[in-house]
Amino acid sequence: MPLIEVLLLALESFRANKMRAGLTMLGMIIGVGAVVLLVSIGNGAKNYITHEFEGMGTNLLVVQPGRTDKKGGFGPPHMGSAKEKLTIGDVDALERQSFNLDAVTGIVFGAGTVKYEDRIVNISVLGANDRLTRIMNITIGQGTFFSADIEYGRRVAVLGFEVARRLFGDADPLGKLVKINDSEHRVIGVTQKSGQSLGLNLDDMAFIPTLSAMRIFNEDKLFGIRARAKAKVSVDDAVAEMTEILKARHHGEEDFSIVTQYSMLQTMNTILGMLTFVLGGIAMISMVVGGIGIMNIMLVSVTERTREIGIRRAVGARRKDVLRQFIVEAIALSLVGGMLGLLGSVFITYVVYWFVPRFDMRAPLWVMLPAFLLSMGTGVIFGVWPARKAARIETIDALRYE
Amino acid sequence: MALIEISKVTKTFTMGHEQIHALHEVSFEIKEGEFLSIIGPSGSGKSTLMNILGLLDSPTTGTFRLDGRDVSKLSDDERAHQRNQKIGFVFQTFNLLPRVSAVRNVEMPLVYSASYDRSFSKAKIREMAVRALTQVGLADRITHRPNELSGGQRQRVAIARAIVNQPKILFADEPTGNLDSRSGTEILSLFKELNTNGVTVILVTHDPKIASFAKRTIELFDGKISRDLYAAD
Ligand SMILES: Nc1ncnc2c1ncn2[C@@H]1O[C@H](COP(=O)(O)OP(=O)(O)O)[C@@H](O)[C@H]1O
Numbered sequence: 188m189p190l191i192e193v194l195l196l197a198l199e200s201f202r203a204n205k206m207r208a209g210l211t212m213l214g215m216i217i218g219v220g221a222v223v224l225l226v227s228i229g230n231g232a233k234n235y236i237t238h239e240f241e242g243m244g245t246n247l248l249v250v251q252p253g254r255t256d257k258k259g260g261f262g263p264p265h266m267g268s269a270k271e272k273l274t275i276g277d278v279d280a281l282e283r284q285s286f287n288l289d290a291v292t293g294i295v296f297g298a299g300t301v302k303y304e305d306r307i308v309n310i311s312v313l314g315a316n317d318r319l320t321r322i323m324n325i326t327i328g329q330g331t332f333f334s335a336d337i338e339y340g341r342r343v344a345v346l347g348f349e350v351a352r353r354l355f356g357d358a359d360p361l362g363k364l365v366k367i368n369d370s371e372h373r374v375i376g377v378t379q380k381s382g383q384s385l386g387l388n389l390d391d392m393a394f395i396p397t398l399s400a401m402r403i404f405n406e407d408k409l410f411g412i413r414a415r416a417k418a419k420v421s422v423d424d425a426v427a428e429m430t431e432i433l434k435a436r437h438h439g440e441e442d443f444s445i446v447t448q449y450s451m452l453q454t455m456n457t458i459l460g461m462l463t464f465v466l467g468g469i470a471m472i473s474m475v476v477g478g479i480g481i482m483n484i485m486l487v488s489v490t491e492r493t494r495e496i497g498i499r500r501a502v503g504a505r506r507k508d509v510l511r512q513f514i515v516e517a518i519a520l521s522l523v524g525g526m527l528g529l530l531g532s533v534f535i536t537y538v539v540y541w542f543v544p545r546f547d548m549r550a551p552l553w554v555m556l557p558a559f560l561l562s563m564g565t566g567v568i569f570g571v572w573p574a575r576k577a578a579r580i581e582t583i584d585a586l587r588y589e
Numbered sequence: 590m591a592l593i594e595i596s597k598v599t600k601t602f603t604m605g606h607e608q609i610h611a612l613h614e615v616s617f618e619i620k621e622g623e624f625l626s627i628i629g630p631s632g633s634g635k636s637t638l639m640n641i642l643g644l645l646d647s648p649t650t651g652t653f654r655l656d657g658r659d660v661s662k663l664s665d666d667e668r669a670h671q672r673n674q675k676i677g678f679v680f681q682t683f684n685l686l687p688r689v690s691a692v693r694n695v696e697m698p699l700v701y702s703a704s705y706d707r708s709f710s711k712a713k714i715r716e717m718a719v720r721a722l723t724q725v726g727l728a729d730r731i732t733h734r735p736n737e738l739s740g741g742q743r744q745r746v747a748i749a750r751a752i753v754n755q756p757k758i759l760f761a762d763e764p765t766g767n768l769d770s771r772s773g774t775e776i777l778s779l780f781k782e783l784n785t786n787g788v789t790v791i792l793v794t795h796d797p798k799i800a801s802f803a804k805r806t807i808e809l810f811d812g813k814i815s816r817d818l819y820a821a822d
C-alpha cells in the first residue's frame with residue numbers, strides 16, 4: 188500500500204476520533220515545547236552573559252588575594268594569611284612599573300547606608316581611585332568623578348543616579364554633605380543612569396576613595412585590584428607582567444590570582460552550557476512522558492479498533508499492512524504534535540524577546556532539526572509496541588470481538 | 590475442475606484442557622457459479638466451515654484446494670492475498686467502519702490490492718467503488734456514513750465492498766439476521782443477481798426459508814455433513 192494511502196488512513200482515523208488524536212498530540216506538544224523553551228532559555232542566558240561581558244571590555248583584569256589553583260576560575264581564594272594581602276602599595280607599584288596597563292585601581296566593597304537629612308538609602312559602597320571610570324565604563328552625569336590628584340583618603344563621594352534621586356529628589360546634590368555609614372562625605376558627582384549590568388547596578392551604588400572605604404569598613408587590605416590592559420596589548424602579556432611586579436612585592440610568592448575577562452567568560456559559558464544541557468535533560472523527561480502517553484492511547488486505540496483490524500484483514504490487509512498503519516498513525520500524531528509544540532514554543536520565545544529585548548531567548552534555528560527528529564523518534568519508539576500488538580491479532584478473533 | 594475442493598477437513602479448538610471438534614472429516618466440492626447454502630443449528634460448525642473456506646482460518650487436518658491450488662498450508666500473507674483477490678465477505682453485523690463514508694468503506698479492499706498491482710490508482714479505485722455501489726443500487730448514497738443509512742442499505746454497502754474487486758466467491762454469514770424481512774428479501778435477490786452474473790455465492794444460515802433461495806444446500810450437524818441436496822429446478 189502506498190505511503191500516501193497509509194497517511195490518508197491515518198488522517199481518516201484522526202478525523203473519526205478527534206478527541207483521542209488531540210489528547211495524544213498534547214503530550215508531544217508539551218514535550219517538544221518544553222525542550223525547545225528550556226534550550227532557548229539556556230541559549231538566551233548565554234547570549235546575554237556574553238553580550239554583557241563584552242560590553243565591559245575584553246581587556247579587564249581582576250586580581251584576587253589568595254591563590255586559586257584553577258586558572259581563571261571563580262573559585263574562592265583561601266583567605267587569612269597576612270602574606271596574602273593586596274594593598275594600595277601594590278596598586279601604586281602596578282601603576283608605576285607596568286607598561287601594558289592602561290588603568291589600575293584597588294577595590295574595597297561593602298554594604299552600607301547613605302543618609303541625607305532624614306532620608307536613608309541602603310546601598311553598596313565601592314572604594315576605588317579615579318581610574319575606575321575607565322575600567323568599569325562609568326559615565327558621570329553631573330559634577331565630576333574623583334580627579335587624578337585626589338588624595339586616597341579624602342571624604343568625597345560620587346552617587347549612583349538612583350541613590351541621588353532618592354536622597355535629593357529634584358534638588359541639586361552637588362556640594363552637599365551626606366553620611367555614608369555615619370562618616371561625612373561631600374557629594375562631587377552623580378553617575379548617569381545606566382541600569383543593571385551582570386547583577387551589579389551602578390545606579391544603586393556610591394563611589395568613594397579607596398582609603399576612605401577602608402576606614403569605613405575597618406579594613407587594612409584591598410578586596411582586589413582591577414586593571415585594564417592597553418588596547419594594543421595582549422591580555423596574556425599583561426597578566427605575565429602583573430604577576431612579575433606583584434611577585435616581586437610579595438617576596439617572590441604568587442599569593443594572588445589574576446582572572447581575565449576572557450577566562451571569566453569561558454567559565455560562565457561552561458556553567459551555562461552545562462545548565463542548558465541539564466535543562467534539556469529535564470525536558471527530555473517530559474518527552475518520554477509524552478511518548479508514554481502516545482503509547483497508552485495507541486494501545487487503547489488498538490483494542491477499540493479490533494473490529495476494524497478484523498475487517499481490514501478479511502478484505503486482504505496483511506499483518507505488515509496493519510503494523511504500518513498503526514506505526515504511521517503514531518508517527519503522524521507525534522510529528523504533528525511535535526511541530527505544534529515547536530511552533531508554539533518558538534512563538535513564545537519571540538514574544539519574550541519582543542517584551543524583553545535585552546534577554547534574547549529567541550529559539551535558535553538549529554532546534555528545528557532535533558525537535559523534528561525527537562518527535563519522529565518518539566512516535567517510532569512508542570508506536571511500535573501498540574502496532575505490533577495490532578498486527579498480531581488473529582482475524583477471526585477480531586471479527587468476533589464485541 | 591471444482592472451484593472449491595475440501596477433503597476430510599477437521600477443525601479442533603482447544604480451550605484449556607477441553608477439545609472442541611467444530612468440524613469432523615468434512616469433504617465436498619463446489620463448482621464455479623454455484624449458489625450454495627450451508628445450514629444447520631447453532632453451534633453445528635457453519636461459521637467455522639465458512640472461515641476455513643474463506644481463508645480466514647486453516648483446517649487442523651485435511652486438504653483444501655481452491656481454484657486447483659492447495660491452500661491448506663498457505664502463509665498468513667498469501668492467505669490475505671488470496672482473500673483480497675478471490676473472496677468477498679458479507680457479515681450479519683455488516684462490519685462497516687462507522688465513521689467513514691460508504692464509498693471509502695467500499696474502497697477498502699482495493700486499497701490493499703494496490704500493494705500487488707500498481708495500476709490501482711486513486712482514480713481507478715474510486716471509479717470501481719462507485720460502480721459497485723451503483724450495482725447494489727446506492728449510487729445516490731456514496732458520501733453517506735453508515736449511521737446515515739438504513740440496515741438494508743448498510744448491508745448493501747457491505748455487499749458492494751465484497752464484490753468491488755470482482756471476487757470468484759462471495760461468502761455471506763447470516764446476512765439477513767439483522768434485517769427486517771423486506772430488506773432481507775432484497776438482499777437475497779441481490780445475491781441471486783450476482784450469482785446469475787457468474788459469482789459463486791455461499792450463504793450461511795440457520796433458517797431453512799432463507800436457505801431455499803440457494804440451488805444447493807449442505808446441512809451440518811455436530812461438525813459433520815448430514816445432508817447435501819440440490820433443489821429441484
Ligand atoms: N475460536 C473458537 N474457540 C473455541 N471454540 C470455538 C471457536 N469457534 C467456534 N468454536 C466452537 O465450535 C463450534 C462450532 O461453532 P460455529 O462454527 O461458530 O457454529 P455455528 O456458526 O454453526 O453456530 C461451537 O461449539 C463453538 O463454540
Ligand SMILES: [Mg+2]
Pocket residue numbers: 635636
Ligand atoms: Mg455462526
